[in-house]
Amino acid sequence: MDGENAIGDGGFDINKKLEELPIDIRLRAIDRLKVTRLRHRKGVFTRLMLILALIGPGILVMVADNDAGGVITYAQTGSIFGLGFFIPLMVLMVPTAYLVQEMTVRLAAVTRRGHAEMIWKRYGPFWGAFSLGDLVIANSLTLVTEFIGITFGLSIFGVKPLFAVLIGIAFVSTVMFTLRYHKWERASLIIAFFNMIFIPLVFFARPDWSLVASTFLTWHINGGITTLFIYVLLANIGTTIAPWMLFFQQSSEVDKGTVPEDIGAAKRDTFVGAIIMAVVAICIIVLTGTVVFGSGIVGTTTSTTSYNISFILKTIASKIGTLPVELFAIGLVDAGIIAAIALTAGTSWAVGEAFNWPKSINLPFLEGRKFYIPGLISMFIAASIVLIPNVPLGFLNITVQVIASIFMPAALLFLLLLVNDKEVMGKRVNKRWENVSIITIMVVLVSMSSLYGLSLVFPHLL
Secondary structure (H helix, E strand, O other): OOOOOOEOOOOOEHHHHHHOOOHHHHHHHHHHHHHHHHHOOOOHHHHHHHHHHHOOHHHHHHHHHOOHHHHHHHHHHHHHHOOOOHHHHHHHHHHHHHHHHHHHHHHHHHHOOOHHHHHHHHHHHHHHHHHHHHHHHHHHHHHHHHHHHHHHHHHOOOOOHHHHHHHHHHHHHHHHHHOOHHHHHHHHHHHHHHHHHHHHHHHHHOOOHHHHHHHHHHOOOOOOOOHHHHHHHHHHHHHHOOHHHHHHHHHHHHHHOOOHHHHHHHHHHHHHHHHHHHHHHHHHHHHHHHHOOOOOOOOOOOOOHHHOHHHHHHHHHHHHOHHHHHHHHHHHHHHHHHHHHHHHHHHHHHHHHHOOOOOOOOOOOOOOHHHHHHHHHHHHHHHHHHOOOOOOHHHHHHHHHHHHHHHHHHHHHHHHHHHOOHHHHHHHOOOHHHHHHHHHHHHHHHHHHHHHHHHHHOOOOO
16 A cells, blocks of 8 residues: 555554554455545546446456356257347346345445355354355356356367366466455456457347347247246346355455445446346347257257257357357356356355355465365366266256256345345335335246246146
8 A cells, every 4th residue: 555645634554554454354445445535536537447446246246147157058048949038038137137136235335244144143043054055056056067168168179178177277266366356356357358259249140130129029939838948948047147146246345345335336337237248148149049040959848958059059160150159169268267256256255254254355365265265165076077977068057047046036035134124224225116026036936946847747737
């Protein structure tokens, strides 16, 4: 920290006081002092610097939501169902994802506590352990899909699975263990920027944009409502709103030092991220819906074998060339890496909060090893699963997204209870329309999961 404003109004040395604090709190305080100084200065450049200082968790959580598993799911969705129902659905998911994540912003700013810590302390060890177990399982399964994406994406360039996994682990570990929060966030945002490679990629397909626009008027479901449709619908919802996102953003906002004064900026950060998420998803669906749809064999069961990612990319290569496939592969690897960074951090934050262990990326590895190890272990387990011979990776990927959507109602219930607790939130509790919206989302998720379960037990129901 420079010497500017080193002596406070009370005559004490701020730098000396900062040095007395634990390293994680000291680094967070230094970041907050920089934001405070920017708030009290005028000028266009200063305003821009303030905006850049406040962005981060919202964009990260939404872009990481377009993870490798999500990219593959969107590609399969367009390949199986073409241009129809799922394009307007992705637009609808913008306010849905925003409403859910905005509540974590308020919780973080008001309580200065992570999601796992709030549940554990507010509702006791049983429900705390339940929610933590839910999260760790979901995160570990989702990490598997990230390494599926990393290994498959790098295989396009001739990298063998073992080396691809090692590259992924090394990259994520370096970012996680060597960078403190501010630099970790900036590095993650730079990586997340490359997720937008899917936007120009769609123009290689030369889609009929009038047909794309017409989907918003018809919401047509190619093939009608079948078990496969419900399965893919749940997968798309599960990759757009997932339990890990709640824990990640709230903990990230806490580690960043978000305060009530920052809530407006954090909301805008989240909304921009939600728009980026939807645009990328729509571009992938339009790409495969234009180029791949109708090229495989669609069954009436949950099988997506005829539309695995290998088949999809081979079809793209045969119709519009190898360059789009190579760009897609780069985007797939990037999506896997940014999500793996978020998921390992999210797991570590949640475990640290639940057991009152160190819980900040500002900690050096040795000092904060209890914080880093849970995320590291989950990453190694996920990477190992991907290397098991003959594992049905395509089916596993989309199934993980379905599981996330099934887990989501329980996660939303705890979030809803916390954000409506006046003792915790004061005047920043949910408004009635927000509660109605979240309850509606929960009802839809439970209904779709139940309908899917019934369709498996009674195959002729649909």
